[in-house]
Amino acid sequence: MSSSAAASSFLAIFYILLTFFIRGSISATYSNPNHQLSVDFYSKTCPQLEQLVSSSTAQQFQDSPVSGPATIRLFFHDCFVEGCDASILLSSNPGSGVPAEKDAHDNKPLAVEAFNTIEKAKALVESKCPGVVSCADILAIAARDFVHLAGGPYYAVKKGRRDGQVSLASRVKDNLPRANSTVDQLLNLFASKGLSQADLVALSGAHTIGFSHCNQFGSRLYNYRGTKKPDPYIDRRLLKALQMSCPHRGGNKDVVVPFDVNTPFTFDHMYYGNLEAKMGLLTTDQALFLDPRTRPMVQALGKDKTQFFQAFSMGMEKMGSIGVKLGTEGEVRRYCSKRL
Incomplete structure (x- = not known):
């Protein structure tokens, strides 16, 4: 084989390898949602x-x-x-x-x-x-x-x-987590979505606002873990107030109570202080303070609203990237309740 033919053969192989490399790089980038989602995605198509x-x-x-x-x-x-x-x-x-x-x-x-x-x-x-x-x-x-x-x-x-x-x-x-999930179950579920222990604690802070139905925590009031007694890790005053709102029998199934009894309409870090004071509403809420793995972060976020806001924002960004459909996947619906 002449030197020019050898050079041509080498270049051909080189370009084939380069093509595979480029395609592989593009594929790897495309499969990573963090490279596809962007703040300015609609800057030209819908800037407002x-x-x-x-x-x-x-x-x-x-x-x-x-x-x-x-x-x-x-x-x-x-x-x-x-x-x-x-x-x-x-x-x-x-x-x-x-x-x-x-x-x-x-x-x-x-x-x-x-x-x-x-x-x-x-x-x-x-x-x-x-x-x-x-x-x-x-x-x-x-x-x-x-x-x-x-x-x-x-x-x-x-x-x-x-x-x-x-x-x-x-x-x-x-x-989805259950109202009585253990911390192990919560950690495993969050990990399966690519979320960390820190994300679990920070995103649980969304319970600083909102309400829950009585059937989500009723067992804590009357039959905690089959003991036929209230959960010992609940403030006595809160227990009495909840029992009045959610009677053991004959209560209104549509009754709701706030997750945060102190500032139920304000997105702040009071949720974490409530857990330390035995005033968490759901079993899963209170469990975050009782478990030694998550307690330190609960205490830290309860002392520093700025730290909570930062952790929550990061958690929401990570959660917002779970299993996203990109490029030609899925569709863009005209009406959110029905497919095209």
């Missing part, structure tokens, strides 16, 4: 997006304050099942006989105000930027807006999510 959503959430917050914690919870329930893809917003198809996520037993308590909030924001965005912005991104932005409207941190929301096309009630139960 943030202002549109914020105007809608501000009005909703004024008209129906419960929309705030309800929407934050809706975002959590969406991301933990199928990823942050707005699959929780899809309505069940009566003809299929297969219920969607929103009709799962664990999602029944989700307030209708949260779903209405996203529908209103989506309609406003569609009027200005038709067919461009996903319901998944609107839900992520709205959750952030409500955190801030209640006094919490304002953090940048990375965008670029696509709406999922699969929504099955059967996938909900094993992907």
Whole structure:
């Protein structure tokens, strides 16, 4: 073989290898959601997006304050099942006989105000930027807006999510924490979503606002872990107040009580101080203080609101990247409750 032929052969092999390398690099980058979601994703296609959503959430917050914690919870329930893809917003198809996520037993308590909030924001965005912005991104932005409207941190929301096309009630139960989950169960669940112990403690701080139904903590009041006695790790005054609101028998199943009895409508770090004072509402809340692995961070965030806000913002960004659909995956719905 001549030297020129050898050189040509070498170059051919080199370019083939280079092509595979470039393709591999692109593929690796594409598969990493942190490289795809960006704060300015809609800077050219819908530059007024943030202002549109914020105007809608501000009005909703004024008209129906419960929309705030309800929407934050809706975002959590969406991301933990199928990823942050707005699959929780899809309505069940009566003809299929297969219920969607929103009709799962664990999602029944989700307030209708949260779903209405996203529908209103989506309609406003569609009027200005038709067919461009996903319901998944609107839900992520709205959750952030409500955190801030209640006094919490304002953090940048990375965008670029696509709406999922699969929504099955059967996938909900094993992907959401229970009101009486142990810390081990919580840690394992969060780890399966790529979230750390620190994320668990910080994101639990969302319970600084919002309400819970009596059936989520009733066993703590009357039959803690089968003892037929109240949970010993609950403040006696709080116990009496909760028993009055949630009687053992004959109570109204629609009764709700605040997670944070001190500042129920303010997004602050009081939640953590409540845990130290035995005033956590759910078993999972109080468990974070009782467990030696999570107690130090509970105490640290209870002393420093700035640290809590930073940790919470980081946790929300990480959670908002769970299982996102990118590029040509999924779709961009015109109406959040039904597929294209």
